[in-house]
Amino acid sequence: MSILVFIESAEGAIKKSSLEAVSFAAAMANGSPVVAVAMGSIDSSALAQAGAAGASKVLHIADARLDQGIIQAYATAIAAAMAKEGAKTLVLAKSSLGDPVAARVAIKTNASLVSNVAELPNTNGGFKVKRSIYTGKAFAEVELTAETKILAIKKNAVTLKEDGAPASVEAFSVDFGANDFGMNITSTDKTTGEILLPEAEIVVSGGRGMKGPENWGMLEDLAKALGAATGCSKPVSDIGWRPHHEHVGQTGVKVSPNLYIAVGISGAIQHLAGVNSSKVIVVINKDADAPFFKAADYGIVGDAFEVVPKLTEAIKAAK
Amino acid sequence: MKILVCISHVPDTTSKISFTDNHTKFDSNGVQFIIGPYDDYALARAIEIKEATGGTVTVLNVGEADTEPTIRKALAIGADDAIRVNAFPSDSYFVAQQIASIAKEEKYDMILMGRESIDFNGGMVHGMVGEMLGIPSVSPVMKLEVEGGKAKMAREIEGGKEYLEVSLPLVAGCQEPIAEWKIPNMRGIMSARTKPLKVVEPASNDTRTKLSQYQMPAAKGAVKMVSADNVAELVSLLKNEAKVL
Ligand SMILES: Cc1cc2nc3c(=O)[nH]c(=O)nc-3n(C[C@H](O)[C@H](O)[C@H](O)COP(=O)(O)OP(=O)(O)OC[C@H]3O[C@@H](n4cnc5c(N)ncnc54)[C@H](O)[C@@H]3O)c2cc1C
Ligand SMILES: Nc1ncnc2c1ncn2[C@@H]1O[C@H](COP(=O)(O)O)[C@@H](O)[C@H]1O
Numbered sequence: 001m002s003i004l005v006f007i008e009s010a011e012g013a014i015k016k017s018s019l020e021a022v023s024f025a026a027a028m029a030n031g032s033p034v035v036a037v038a039m040g041s042i043d044s045s046a047l048a049q050a051g052a053a054g055a056s057k058v059l060h061i062a063d064a065r066l067d068q069g070i071i072q073a074y075a076t077a078i079a080a081a082m083a084k085e086g087a088k089t090l091v092l093a094k095s096s097l098g099d100p101v102a103a104r105v106a107i108k109t110n111a112s113l114v115s116n117v118a119e120l121p122n123t124n125g126g127f128k129v130k131r132s133i134y135t136g137k138a139f140a141e142v143e144l145t146a147e148t149k150i151l152a153i154k155k156n157a158v159t160l161k162e163d164g165a166p167a168s169v170e171a172f173s174v175d176f177g178a179n180d181f182g183m184n185i186t187s188t189d190k191t192t193g194e195i196l197l198p199e200a201e202i203v204v205s206g207g208r209g210m211k212g213p214e215n216w217g218m219l220e221d222l223a224k225a226l227g228a229a230t231g232c233s234k235p236v237s238d239i240g241w242r243p244h245h246e247h248v249g250q251t252g253v254k255v256s257p258n259l260y261i262a263v264g265i266s267g268a269i270q271h272l273a274g275v276n277s278s279k280v281i282v283v284i285n286k287d288a289d290a291p292f293f294k295a296a297d298y299g300i301v302g303d304a305f306e307v308v309p310k311l312t313e314a315i316k317a318a319k
Numbered sequence: 320m321k322i323l324v325c326i327s328h329v330p331d332t333t334s335k336i337s338f339t340d341n342h343t344k345f346d347s348n349g350v351q352f353i354i355g356p357y358d359d360y361a362l363a364r365a366i367e368i369k370e371a372t373g374g375t376v377t378v379l380n381v382g383e384a385d386t387e388p389t390i391r392k393a394l395a396i397g398a399d400d401a402i403r404v405n406a407f408p409s410d411s412y413f414v415a416q417q418i419a420s421i422a423k424e425e426k427y428d429m430i431l432m433g434r435e436s437i438d439f440n441g442g443m444v445h446g447m448v449g450e451m452l453g454i455p456s457v458s459p460v461m462k463l464e465v466e467g468g469k470a471k472m473a474r475e476i477e478g479g480k481e482y483l484e485v486s487l488p489l490v491a492g493c494q495e496p497i498a499e500w501k502i503p504n505m506r507g508i509m510s511a512r513t514k515p516l517k518v519v520e521p522a523s524n525d526t527r528t529k530l531s532q533y534q535m536p537a538a539k540g541a542v543k544m545v546s547a548d549n550v551a552e553l554v555s556l557l558k559n560e561a562k563v564l
Contacts, residue, residue, distance in 0.1 A: 010477075069476070071446070072455060096476050100458045100492070103446025106412070112527040113411070115441045128531060133439055137336040139534040146527045182455050183485050190479030198477055202563070226564075244461065244496065245475055250332050250437060251356050251495065259563040270332045276536070280561045282553070283542075293542050298556060302547030314554045318564070 002033040004087035006078050007050060007058075008097060009042050011192060016160070016199050017093035019053040023161040024153050025091040026054025028120050035059060036167065037081040039066035039074060044169040051167030053160065059084070059172040065181060068188075069097040073180040075104035080174045082109060082148075090150045095198065102152050112144035115152040118277075135250045135273040154277065155198065155256045197246060200229035202259045203278075205248055207233040207271075209264020209285065209304055213241040218308045219263060225315045231255065233265050249274035264304045267292025284308065320374035320465065322365045323427040325418055325444070326393055327355040327408070327436040328386035338533040345533070354389055356500075357433025361491075363498035364463055365431050366397040372465065375399045377425075381408045381417045387516065395503035395511035406521040410528045411439065413521075415447035420522035422452055428487045429470070434459035434494040445492040455485045458492025 003025040007018035018036075025034045036055040038047050040063070047058045059081050066073060078101065082090060090105065092098045094115060106113035118139065119130045126143050132154060133140045197203065204223040206216065216230070223230050230246060237247035248255055250273035260278035264285060265271060272295050275281065283296040286303050293299045300307055330336065331351040339346045354362065365376045378393040380386050381404040390401045404417040422430060435442035442458065449456025461480065462473035468487055473480045475494065503511070545553045558564040 068481070071457065072449075075446075075450070096459060096474070099442040100446040100456060103411075103441075103443040104450040104456065106443070106527075107415075107447050107450035113441075113443060114528060115443055130534070133533075134330070134336045135437055135440055137536075138338070139536065141531045141534065143529040143531055144527070145529055179453065179455075183457065183483055185481050185483045188476070188479065188481040190476065190481075192478075194478065196477040238496075243479075245477070245479060259557065259561075273332070280557070280563045282557070293544075295539060296542045297540070297561065298553060299542045299544050300547050300550070300553065301544070307547050307550060311550045311553065314551045315564070317551070318554045318558060 002035050002085045002087050003029050003089045003091060004078070004082050004085055005034060005036045005055065006090065006092040006098065006101070007036045007038050008093070008095060009038065009046065010196070012042060013046050014038070014049055015093070017095060017155055019050070020155065020158060020160055021091050021093045021153055022050050022053035022055050024120065024158040026161055026164070027158055033057065035085050035087065037061070037078060037172070039077060040064065041067050047169045048166040051164045052162050054164045055167045058167050058169045060169050061172050061174055063173070068185040070181055070183050070185070071097070071100045072104065072182060073176055074101045075108060076176055076180050077174045078105050079108040081172065084172065088148050092152055094152045094154055098152055102150055106150050109148045110146060111148035111150045112146040113150040113152070114142055114144060117151045117153045118157050120158060121151070132277065136254065136276045137273060156277070156279070195227065195229040197229045197231055197248070197253050197255060200255070200257050202226045202228035202261070203231050203255050203257045204228045204261045204263070205231035205233070205265060206236065206263050207265030208235050210236070215305070216242065218312070222261070222308055222312045222315070225312050233271050262292055263308060265292060266290050267295060320368060320372050320429065321425070321427050322369060322374060322376045323422060323425070323430045324358070324362045324365045324376060324378050324393070324398065325430065325432045326358040326362065326378050326380050326389065327433065327438065328352050328380060328382050328389040329355045329436060329438045332356065332437065342533045343530070352389055354393055355433045355436050357435060357492070357494050359500050360495055360497050361431035361433055361493040362393055362396060362398065363501045364493060366501060367498055368465060377402060379404070379418060379421065381406060381414045383407055390516060391511045392503060394514045394516070395507040396501045397507060400515040401517070403516060403518050404521055405518050409526045411441045411443040411447060412527040413525065415444050415451060416523050416525065417521055418444070418448050419451035421519070422448065426488070430488070430490045432490070432492050434492040442492065445490045449490040452490070454488050454490060456490040457483065457485060459494045460491045461494055461497055463491060463493070463497055
C-alpha cells in the first residue's frame with residue numbers, strides 16, 4: 001500500500017524539509033510505492049526532483065488558488081489524494097503550514113496523528129514512533145492505534161536520500177467544498193533568497209550580547225561564509241533588533257541543524273529548549289560561566305566583536 | 320463576542336523534566352505548573368477584545384482536579400467563567416473532542432488556543448477542533464483584530480508572515496506578539512475565587528494514540544574549549560572531528 005507525502009515548495013523548488021519527509025517515507029516503505037502530493041503552480045521538472053528522495057510519483061494539484069497556503073483547502077486536497085492512492089499513511093515535514101493542515105486531515109481520515117517524530121517507526125508488534133516532547137527536553141514512544149497514520153516529522157529525523165530516479169508527475173484535480181476557501185490571504189510579507197531558519201543545516205544565532213541591531217552585519221557575514229541562516233534569542237526579537245520569525249527557543253522556532261553557533265547568548269533553559277536537538281553546538285561568549293557552555297560541544301570564551309570576524313576569515317580560508 | 324480560550328496546564332518553562340514508574344509517568348515532584356505560555360497569549364488577547372467590544376471569555380481546560388489552581392489563575396487574569404473537563408488529557412484527539420463537544424452546544428464566536436502546548440508540543444488541537452466543527456482554523460496567529468463579523472490576522476510563516484481574513488466563527492492558535500501576557504492583580508485574585516468553575520465529565524473517551532514509554536535524551540559529552548586566539552583550530556575541529564562543515 002502506498003505512502004503519501006505532502007510536499008511544500010518555496011521559490012519554485014521543493015523544500016528540503018519536504019524532501020526529508022519523502023526520504024523518511026521511502027525508508028519506512030519497505031518496497032511499497034511512495035507518492036508525493038504537491039499544490040499550486042510549480043514546474044513539473046521541479047516536482048520530478050521528489051524522485052531523488054525516493055518518490056515514484058508526484059500528484060500535482062495545479063489549482064492556482066493553492067499558490068497560497070489555504071489550510072482547509074490543503075486538508076481537503078490531501079485527504080482526496082490519500083483516498084485516490086488508497087494510502088493509509090501520510091508523512092509530512094513539521095512546518096507552519098504542515099501542522100495545521102495535518103490536524104484537519106487527521107479528523108477527515110480518522111487517523112492517528114503524531115507530531116515531532118524524531119526517528120523511523122518501530123513496527124515490531126504495533127506501530128510505534130519516538131517523538132520529542134517537553135520542547136526537546138524528553139522523548140515519548142507512542143503507539144498509533146488507528147488504521148490510518150499521519151506522521152509530522154522533525155528535521156534530521158532521517159538522512160536525506162538523493163540517488164533516486166526522477167519521479168513521474170501526474171495531474172490531479174480535487175472537488176473542493178464551499179467552505180474550503182473561506183480563508184482569504186490578502187498579502188504576504190516574506191524574505192526571499194535567504195535560507196529559511198527551520199530548513200537550515202547551519203544556524204548562526206545572536207543574543208543580547210550583540211549590543212544592538214547595527215552589529216548584526218558581522219553575524220550575517222559569518223552566516224554567508226557558512227551558508228547558514230540567522231537566528232536570535234527572544235529578547236532580541238522582543239526589542240525589535242531582529243524580526244520575530246528569527247526568534248529561537250521554547251516559545252519561538254525550534255531548530256535542529258547540524259551546526260548551531262550561538263554568539264552572545266547566555267543559554268537560558270528556554271533558549272536551549274529550542275536548540276537542543278542540534279547535532280553540534282558552538283558557543284561564543286565573553287563570560288566563561290555562561291550556562292550555554294554546559295550544553296555546547298565547542299566553546300570559545302571571548303568578545304564576539306573580536307572572535308566573529310576572525311572566525312569568518314578562518315572559514316573563508318578553510319574553503 | 321463570546322470567546323472560548325482553551326488552556327493547558329503545563330510545567331513551568333524552567334522545569335527539569337523527569338519520569339517515574341519505569342519511565343511511564345511524568346514526575347511532578349517539585350514542578351511548578353503554569354498556563355501554557357502560548358495559551359496565556361490567547362487569553363490576554365481574548366480579554367483585550369472583550370474589554371474593547373464587550374462579551375464574555377470562558378476558559379476551558381481538560382484535566383484532573385489538580386489543574387484548578389491554573390484555571391483560577393486564568394479567572395484572576397480576567398476570564399469570566401471556566402469549564403474543566405474532568406479527565407486526563409491523554410492525547411490531542413481526546414482533548415479536541417472534549418472542546419468540540421462543548422463548543423457545539425455553546426456556539427462561541429471565537430475559540431482561541433495557544434499555537435502549541437509545551438508538554439506535547441503537537442500544535443494539533445486547534446486544527447482538529449476546527450475540522451470537527453467545520454469552521455476555519457488558523458495557526459500560528461501573531462495578530463488578531465475583529466471587525467464586523469470578520470477576523471483580520473497575521474499568520475507566521477517560515478521567513479515572514481501572511482495577512483488574512485476569515486469570517487467568524489473560527490479557531491485560532493495564538494503566539495506572540497498577539498498581546499502582552501497579563502499578570503493578575505489583587506482584585507482579580509479575590510474575584511477569581513467566586514467566579515463559576517463548572518466541572519463536566521468527558522463527552523467521549525476515544526483516543527488515537529497510546530503512550531508506551533518516556534525516554535530522556537542521551538547525555539551530552541563535555542564541551543571542548545578553544546582559545547579565542549586560535550579560531551582556525553575551531554574550524555578544523557568542526558571540519559575534521561565534528562564533520563559539520
Ligand atoms: C515563558 C518564557 C519563555 C521564554 N522563551 C524564550 C525563547 O523561546 N527563546 C529565548 O531565547 N529566550 C526565551 N525566554 C527568555 C530567557 O529566559 C532569557 O531571558 C533569554 O534567552 C536571554 O537572552 P540572551 O541570552 O540573548 O540575553 P542575556 O541573558 O542578557 O545574555 C547575554 C549574553 O551575552 C554575553 N555577552 C555580552 N557581551 C558580549 C560580548 N561582547 N561578546 C560575547 N558575549 C557577550 C553575556 O555574557 C551573556 O551571557 C523565555 C522566558 C520565559 C519566562
Ligand atoms: N488539556 C488541555 N485542555 C485545554 N486546552 C488544551 C489542552 N491541551 C492543549 N490545549 C490547547 O490546544 C493548544 C494546542 O495544543 P497541542 O496540540 O497539544 O500542542 C494549546 O496551546 C491549548 O490552547
